[in-house]
Amino acid sequence: MHIQLNGEHREFASQLTISELIDQLALTGRRIAVEVNEEIVPRSQHAETRLSPGDSVEIVHAIGGG
Amino acid sequence: MSAEQRQDIPLTVAGRVFSSRLLVGTGKYRDFDETAAAVEASGTELVTVAVRRTNLGQNPDEPNLLDAVPMSRYTILPNTAGCYTAKDAVRTCKLARELLDGHNLVKLEVLGDDGTLYPNVVETLKAAETLVNDGFDVMVYTSDDPIVAKELERIGCCAVMPLGSLIGSGHGLLNPATLEIILGNAEVPILVDAGIGTPSDAALAMEMGCAGVLINSAIANARQPVRMAHAMKLAVEAGREAYLAERMPRRASASPSSPFAGRINA
Numbered sequence: 539m540h541i542q543l544n545g546e547h548r549e550f551a552s553q554l555t556i557s558e559l560i561d562q563l564a565l566t567g568r569r570i571a572v573e574v575n576e577e578i579v580p581r582s583q584h585a586e587t588r589l590s591p592g593d594s595v596e597i598v599h600a601i602g603g604g
Numbered sequence: 605m606s607a608e609q610r611q612d613i614p615l616t617v618a619g620r621v622f623s624s625r626l627l628v629g630t631g632k633y634r635d636f637d638e639t640a641a642a643v644e645a646s647g648t649e650l651v652t653v654a655v656r657r658t659n660l661g662q663n664p665d666e667p668n669l670l671d672a673v674p675m676s677r678y679t680i681l682p683n684t685a686g687c688y689t690a691k692d693a694v695r696t697c698k699l700a701r702e703l704l705d706g707h708n709l710v711k712l713e714v715l716g717d718d719g720t721l722y723p724n725v726v727e728t729l730k731a732a733e734t735l736v737n738d739g740f741d742v743m744v745y746t747s748d749d750p751i752v753a754k755e756l757e758r759i760g761c762c763a764v765m766p767l768g769s770l771i772g773s774g775h776g777l778l779n780p781a782t783l784e785i786i787l788g789n790a791e792v793p794i795l796v797d798a799g800i801g802t803p804s805d806a807a808l809a810m811e812m813g814c815a816g817v818l819i820n821s822a823i824a825n826a827r828q829p830v831r832m833a834h835a836m837k838l839a840v841e842a843g844r845e846a847y848l849a850e851r852m853p854r855r856a857s858a859s860p861s862s863p864f865a866g867r868i869n870a
Contacts (some may be wrong), residue, residue: 563658570703571700578698600668600703603683
């Protein structure tokens with residue numbers, strides 16, 4: 539299935555959960571936050587939240603800033 | 605002049621108490637080692653970070669800012685830098701809250717254009733209201749407009765942070781007269797955010813009665829950032845002490861420091 543990930547078009551297997559997505563991106567264990575279609579998905583719900591085709595996903599972290 | 609002496613009370617923002625009045629940004633450093641060393645030398649307890657898209661396909665061992673500036677040691681103040689609309693700023697704050705385990709203290713900034721990075725106060729006011737209603741403690745970057753500063757306080761922002769001059773410009777306090785008015789009206793902490801170029805700028809802001817200053821470029825862009833971080837720490841402390849001590853009045857004529865009486869030629 540096709541999703542929009544951090545502004546890029548990407549293909550993934552359908553029925554992917556957010557935890558699986560994070561794992562595929564080698565981001566497991568890193569301090570990140572996830573938003574799907576402009577709604578926060580809390581960390582506690584990553585394992586049970588499945589993505590749908592066309593979803594827009596943002597994964598962010600903290601970087602240097604003033 | 606008031607009869608009572610000024611008393612020192614620590615900086616308190618939304619119930620959080622800080623012994624340092626210097627807030628430090630983490631942008632523009634050469635690497636995280638330099639960031640960590642400068643933050644440490646500054647004596648700060650409150651450190652700003654930005655929230656950005658994670659690089660996809662990154663090295664899993666890529667260093668993390670929050671290892672250099674750990675949440676166990678510092679209060680992290682996520683910012684909304686780079687947001688030009690209230691909507692984006694609110695989204696960024698919600699992401700930050702999730703990122704930092706429910707931490708609800710944020711630095712709101714909504715910018716007007718990328719040439720001046722001047723605040724868009726219309727969008728800032730909108731975002732502030734939404735965020736306060738959503739339970740955020742909002743420290744807000746704004747222009748040095750006394751009316752807007754008061755309005756942000758009325759909305760419920762826990763600290764108002766007018767610019768001294770443009771972000772990253774190092775021009776210092778370009779309009780101390782309006783800052784004075786903002787300070788005179790304020791019932792929440794007023795911090796100068798943006799424009800500090802050198803320790804004397806920071807000291808002046810503190811002498812005027814600001815509750816603190818937020819500094820990034822003036823430290824990170826110094827030839828020796830760690831040394832400048834220490835200089836800023838001293839300046840903020842000196843300025844605060846001077847505010848509490850209350851300076852001497854200015855006089856039109858000289859006043860000798862050595863007594864006239866007892867001169868050998870008297």
